[in-house]
Amino acid sequence: DAKTTQPNSMESNEEEPVHLPCNHSTISGTDYIHWYRQLPSQGPEYVIHGLTSNVNNRMASLAIAEDRKSSTLILHRATLRDAAVYYCILRGYGGSQGNLIFGKGTKLSVKP
C-alpha cells in the first residue's frame, strides 16, 4: 500500500501562512493526493485533493512536486479555527484502492 509520512506536529502563529509537508515516495501514477483535517471531537473534513497540478480552493492550496513524491498543503492565513490534525492520504481507483486509509497526521497548533 502506498504510504505517506508527515511531521507529528507543527506550530503556527495566527494570520501567518502554514506549509504542511507530506512525503509519499511510493505513490503510483493513479493515486490522488487527498488532505483532510479533523478538529477535536469532530468528524474528518475534506480540505483538498489533486493528481499532478497544483490546486487551489477556498480553504487551502495544494502544491505537488513535479515527481509527485511529495506535496505541501498551504493555509494562507492561519486562524485559531485551523488548529486540527491534518492527514495526507493517497487514494487510488476502485475497490480497496479507493478507500481512504488514515495514517499519522500532523497536529497543527495555532498561537494567537
Next chain:
Amino acid sequence: AAGVIQSPRHLIKEKRETATLKCYPIPRHDTVYWYQQGPGQDPQFLISFYEKMQSDKGSIPDRFSAQQFSDYHSELNMSSLELGDSALYFCASSLGAGQGSNYGYTFGSGTRLTVV
C-alpha cells in the same frame, strides 16, 4: 447543503449488548464508508459499500456487520459489545473512485459509543 447524517449521536450500552448505528449519505453519493476512532487514535477503516454491495473490509471485528439499503442509507450492527468497542464511529459518503475521477469524502459528525 445536505450533509451525512448519523444517528444516534451518543449511545451507552452495557457489555454483551447489541447496538445499531445508522448513516444517511449525501443524496446521489453511491459509496458509504464506516470508520472507528478510539480515544487518541486515528480513524480506522472498517467497511465500505458501493451501490449497496460490500466493496471492501478493513479491521472490522466478526461481531460487527453492516449493510447498505435500497435508499443508500447504511447500518452498522454491533453485537456482544466489549469495553474496547467504546469509540467514535464515523460514516462517510462519496462518489466511488473510478479511472479518471476521484472525489472527496464527506464525513458525518459521528456516533459516540460508550460500553460500560
